[in-house]
Amino acid sequence: MIKDISEIREKLKKTLESFLGPLKVKVNKPANFELMGTIETYQGKQKVEGIYFSSLVPKEKDVRLYFFPAYTHPQEFENLSETLKKFKKGKSCFHIKYLDEELENEIQNMISKGVELYKKDGWLE
Template sequence: MLTNPIEIDLALRTLIKAHEDKLQLRKDDSAGLEAAGTIPTMQGKQKVDGHYFASVIPKPKDCRLYFFPIYTDVAAFTDLDPALKKCLKGKSCFHIKKMDASLEASISDMIDKGIAIYQEKGII
Protein backbone atom coordinates (compact mmCIF):
# COMPACT_ATOMS: atom_id res chain seq x y z
CA MET A 1 0.00 0.00 0.00
CA LEU A 2 1.24 3.44 -0.93
CA THR A 3 0.96 6.13 1.76
CA ASN A 4 3.67 8.56 0.67
CA PRO A 5 2.09 11.37 -1.42
CA ILE A 6 5.12 11.35 -3.76
CA GLU A 7 4.65 7.65 -4.52
CA ILE A 8 0.89 8.14 -5.01
CA ASP A 9 1.63 11.07 -7.34
CA LEU A 10 3.93 8.89 -9.46
CA ALA A 11 1.36 6.09 -9.60
CA LEU A 12 -1.43 8.45 -10.69
CA ARG A 13 0.80 10.08 -13.32
CA THR A 14 1.63 6.61 -14.68
CA LEU A 15 -2.08 5.77 -15.01
CA ILE A 16 -2.75 8.93 -17.01
CA LYS A 17 0.44 8.70 -19.07
CA ALA A 18 -0.66 5.20 -20.17
CA HIS A 19 -3.03 7.13 -22.47
CA GLU A 20 -0.45 9.56 -23.88
CA ASP A 21 -1.36 8.46 -27.40
CA LYS A 22 -4.84 9.98 -26.90
CA LEU A 23 -3.96 12.88 -24.60
CA GLN A 24 -1.58 15.80 -24.61
CA LEU A 25 0.31 16.63 -21.46
CA ARG A 26 -0.01 20.37 -21.03
CA LYS A 27 2.02 20.33 -17.84
CA ASP A 28 4.26 17.70 -16.28
CA ASP A 29 6.53 19.04 -13.55
CA SER A 30 6.96 18.89 -9.79
CA ALA A 31 3.85 21.02 -9.27
CA GLY A 32 1.64 18.52 -11.10
CA LEU A 33 0.48 16.98 -14.33
CA GLU A 34 -2.32 18.23 -16.57
CA ALA A 35 -3.75 16.19 -19.44
CA ALA A 36 -6.14 17.25 -22.18
CA GLY A 37 -7.43 15.96 -25.47
CA THR A 38 -5.60 16.53 -28.73
CA ILE A 39 -8.55 17.74 -30.84
CA PRO A 40 -9.33 21.48 -30.93
CA THR A 41 -12.84 21.90 -29.55
CA MET A 42 -15.19 24.24 -27.76
CA GLN A 43 -15.01 24.13 -23.98
CA GLY A 44 -17.89 26.26 -22.82
CA LYS A 45 -17.80 29.41 -24.96
CA GLN A 46 -14.07 29.23 -25.62
CA LYS A 47 -12.18 27.31 -28.31
CA VAL A 48 -9.32 25.31 -26.81
CA ASP A 49 -6.56 23.19 -28.35
CA GLY A 50 -7.77 20.16 -26.40
CA HIS A 51 -10.60 19.48 -23.95
CA TYR A 52 -9.40 19.31 -20.33
CA PHE A 53 -9.28 15.71 -19.04
CA ALA A 54 -7.45 15.41 -15.71
CA SER A 55 -4.79 16.78 -13.38
CA VAL A 56 -2.63 15.26 -10.67
CA ILE A 57 -1.48 17.67 -7.98
CA PRO A 58 0.78 16.50 -5.13
CA LYS A 59 0.06 18.00 -1.72
CA PRO A 60 1.97 17.53 1.56
CA LYS A 61 -0.56 15.08 3.07
CA ASP A 62 -2.18 13.55 -0.02
CA CYS A 63 -2.32 13.66 -3.78
CA ARG A 64 -5.23 15.22 -5.67
CA LEU A 65 -6.70 13.78 -8.84
CA TYR A 66 -8.95 16.22 -10.66
CA PHE A 67 -10.95 14.12 -13.12
CA PHE A 68 -13.19 16.15 -15.44
CA PRO A 69 -15.19 13.34 -17.08
CA ILE A 70 -16.89 12.63 -13.74
CA TYR A 71 -18.07 16.27 -13.80
CA THR A 72 -19.23 16.35 -17.42
CA ASP A 73 -20.79 12.86 -17.45
CA VAL A 74 -22.01 12.27 -13.90
CA ALA A 75 -24.43 9.46 -14.83
CA ALA A 76 -21.63 7.35 -16.33
CA PHE A 77 -19.78 7.20 -13.01
CA THR A 78 -22.56 6.32 -10.54
CA ASP A 79 -21.09 2.84 -10.03
CA LEU A 80 -17.74 3.92 -8.56
CA ASP A 81 -15.95 1.53 -6.23
CA PRO A 82 -16.90 2.56 -2.64
CA ALA A 83 -13.23 3.01 -1.70
CA LEU A 84 -12.76 5.40 -4.63
CA LYS A 85 -16.03 7.20 -3.94
CA LYS A 86 -14.84 7.80 -0.36
CA CYS A 87 -11.89 9.79 -1.80
CA LEU A 88 -14.19 12.05 -3.87
CA LYS A 89 -14.40 15.54 -2.41
CA GLY A 90 -16.75 17.82 -4.29
CA LYS A 91 -17.75 16.95 -7.84
CA SER A 92 -14.48 15.99 -9.52
CA CYS A 93 -11.60 16.03 -7.03
CA PHE A 94 -10.25 12.90 -5.40
CA HIS A 95 -8.01 13.21 -2.34
CA ILE A 96 -5.84 10.09 -2.32
CA LYS A 97 -4.10 9.51 1.03
CA LYS A 98 -3.58 5.75 0.71
CA MET A 99 -3.56 3.65 -2.43
CA ASP A 100 -3.57 -0.12 -2.56
CA ALA A 101 -3.74 -2.31 -5.67
CA SER A 102 -7.54 -2.39 -5.59
CA LEU A 103 -7.89 1.40 -5.47
CA GLU A 104 -5.27 1.77 -8.21
CA ALA A 105 -7.25 -0.66 -10.41
CA SER A 106 -10.47 1.30 -9.74
CA ILE A 107 -8.79 4.56 -10.72
CA SER A 108 -7.37 2.95 -13.85
CA ASP A 109 -10.85 1.67 -14.83
CA MET A 110 -12.33 5.13 -14.20
CA ILE A 111 -9.69 6.77 -16.42
CA ASP A 112 -10.31 4.17 -19.15
CA LYS A 113 -14.05 4.89 -18.99
CA GLY A 114 -13.41 8.64 -19.18
CA ILE A 115 -11.21 8.16 -22.25
CA ALA A 116 -13.92 6.05 -23.92
CA ILE A 117 -16.65 8.61 -23.16
CA TYR A 118 -14.60 11.51 -24.50
CA GLN A 119 -13.66 9.50 -27.60
CA GLU A 120 -17.37 8.82 -28.25
CA LYS A 121 -18.00 12.56 -27.99
CA GLY A 122 -15.13 13.22 -30.40
CA ILE A 123 -13.31 15.55 -28.02
CA ILE A 124 -10.16 13.47 -27.59
Protein backbone atom coordinates in the same frame (compact mmCIF):
# COMPACT_ATOMS: atom_id res chain seq x y z
CA MET B 1 -0.38 -0.28 0.40
CA ILE B 2 1.31 2.97 -0.62
CA LYS B 3 0.92 5.97 1.67
CA ASP B 4 3.89 8.10 0.57
CA ILE B 5 2.58 11.14 -1.35
CA SER B 6 5.41 11.17 -3.91
CA GLU B 7 4.93 7.45 -4.62
CA ILE B 8 1.18 7.90 -5.01
CA ARG B 9 1.78 10.79 -7.42
CA GLU B 10 4.22 8.73 -9.50
CA LYS B 11 1.86 5.73 -9.67
CA LEU B 12 -1.07 7.92 -10.72
CA LYS B 13 1.12 9.80 -13.20
CA LYS B 14 2.18 6.51 -14.84
CA THR B 15 -1.45 5.43 -15.01
CA LEU B 16 -2.43 8.69 -16.73
CA GLU B 17 0.59 8.50 -19.07
CA SER B 18 -0.59 5.09 -20.26
CA PHE B 19 -3.38 6.98 -22.07
CA LEU B 20 -1.06 9.28 -24.03
CA GLY B 21 -2.05 9.28 -27.69
CA PRO B 22 -5.63 10.42 -27.41
CA LEU B 23 -4.36 12.59 -24.53
CA LYS B 24 -1.31 14.83 -24.35
CA VAL B 25 0.62 16.43 -21.53
CA LYS B 26 -0.16 20.11 -21.01
CA VAL B 27 1.81 20.62 -17.76
CA ASN B 28 4.54 18.39 -16.34
CA LYS B 29 5.82 19.92 -13.13
CA PRO B 30 6.25 18.42 -9.66
CA ALA B 31 3.38 20.59 -8.36
CA ASN B 32 1.03 19.86 -11.28
CA PHE B 33 0.71 17.21 -13.97
CA GLU B 34 -2.07 17.95 -16.45
CA LEU B 35 -3.49 16.10 -19.45
CA MET B 36 -5.69 17.39 -22.23
CA GLY B 37 -7.14 16.16 -25.48
CA THR B 38 -5.50 16.54 -28.87
CA ILE B 39 -8.54 17.78 -30.83
CA GLU B 40 -9.49 21.45 -31.04
CA THR B 41 -12.95 21.81 -29.49
CA TYR B 42 -15.16 24.02 -27.40
CA GLN B 43 -15.04 23.91 -23.63
CA GLY B 44 -18.14 25.86 -22.73
CA LYS B 45 -18.15 28.85 -25.08
CA GLN B 46 -14.37 29.01 -25.38
CA LYS B 47 -12.49 27.29 -28.19
CA VAL B 48 -9.54 25.30 -26.81
CA GLU B 49 -6.74 23.33 -28.47
CA GLY B 50 -7.79 20.25 -26.51
CA ILE B 51 -10.36 19.55 -23.81
CA TYR B 52 -9.12 19.45 -20.24
CA PHE B 53 -9.08 15.83 -19.02
CA SER B 54 -7.23 15.39 -15.74
CA SER B 55 -4.52 16.67 -13.45
CA LEU B 56 -2.55 15.61 -10.38
CA VAL B 57 -1.67 18.03 -7.62
CA PRO B 58 0.28 16.65 -4.64
CA LYS B 59 -0.62 18.19 -1.29
CA GLU B 60 0.72 17.57 2.21
CA LYS B 61 -1.72 14.76 3.13
CA ASP B 62 -2.92 13.48 -0.25
CA VAL B 63 -2.68 13.71 -4.01
CA ARG B 64 -5.52 15.53 -5.70
CA LEU B 65 -6.75 13.80 -8.82
CA TYR B 66 -8.91 16.20 -10.80
CA PHE B 67 -10.87 14.11 -13.28
CA PHE B 68 -13.03 16.18 -15.64
CA PRO B 69 -15.07 13.28 -17.11
CA ALA B 70 -16.66 12.88 -13.66
CA TYR B 71 -17.90 16.47 -14.09
CA THR B 72 -19.02 16.22 -17.72
CA HIS B 73 -20.55 12.73 -17.41
CA PRO B 74 -21.50 12.36 -13.72
CA GLN B 75 -24.05 9.60 -14.33
CA GLU B 76 -21.28 7.39 -15.76
CA PHE B 77 -19.28 7.51 -12.54
CA GLU B 78 -21.99 6.90 -9.93
CA ASN B 79 -20.99 3.29 -9.19
CA LEU B 80 -17.62 3.92 -7.58
CA SER B 81 -16.36 1.75 -4.74
CA GLU B 82 -16.96 3.00 -1.21
CA THR B 83 -13.26 3.78 -0.87
CA LEU B 84 -13.13 5.92 -4.01
CA LYS B 85 -16.40 7.62 -3.00
CA LYS B 86 -14.81 8.57 0.34
CA PHE B 87 -11.91 10.19 -1.54
CA LYS B 88 -14.24 12.19 -3.81
CA LYS B 89 -14.68 15.84 -2.89
CA GLY B 90 -17.05 17.87 -5.03
CA LYS B 91 -17.95 16.76 -8.54
CA SER B 92 -14.58 15.81 -10.00
CA CYS B 93 -11.81 15.90 -7.39
CA PHE B 94 -10.45 12.88 -5.57
CA HIS B 95 -8.17 13.27 -2.53
CA ILE B 96 -6.09 10.09 -2.80
CA LYS B 97 -4.60 9.32 0.63
CA TYR B 98 -3.29 5.86 -0.18
CA LEU B 99 -3.14 3.36 -3.02
CA ASP B 100 -3.53 -0.38 -3.01
CA GLU B 101 -3.84 -2.70 -5.99
CA GLU B 102 -7.64 -2.68 -5.97
CA LEU B 103 -7.83 1.12 -5.87
CA GLU B 104 -5.18 1.46 -8.59
CA ASN B 105 -7.18 -0.86 -10.84
CA GLU B 106 -10.39 1.05 -10.19
CA ILE B 107 -8.73 4.39 -10.99
CA GLN B 108 -7.23 2.93 -14.18
CA ASN B 109 -10.66 1.63 -15.23
CA MET B 110 -12.26 5.00 -14.40
CA ILE B 111 -9.71 6.84 -16.54
CA SER B 112 -10.17 4.34 -19.37
CA LYS B 113 -13.92 4.88 -19.23
CA GLY B 114 -13.38 8.65 -19.34
CA VAL B 115 -11.19 8.31 -22.43
CA GLU B 116 -13.82 6.16 -24.16
CA LEU B 117 -16.61 8.60 -23.30
CA TYR B 118 -14.61 11.53 -24.64
CA LYS B 119 -13.78 9.60 -27.82
CA LYS B 120 -17.49 8.84 -28.28
CA ASP B 121 -18.26 12.57 -27.88
CA GLY B 122 -15.59 13.46 -30.47
CA TRP B 123 -13.35 15.21 -27.95
CA LEU B 124 -10.49 12.72 -28.30
CA GLU B 125 -9.05 10.80 -31.24
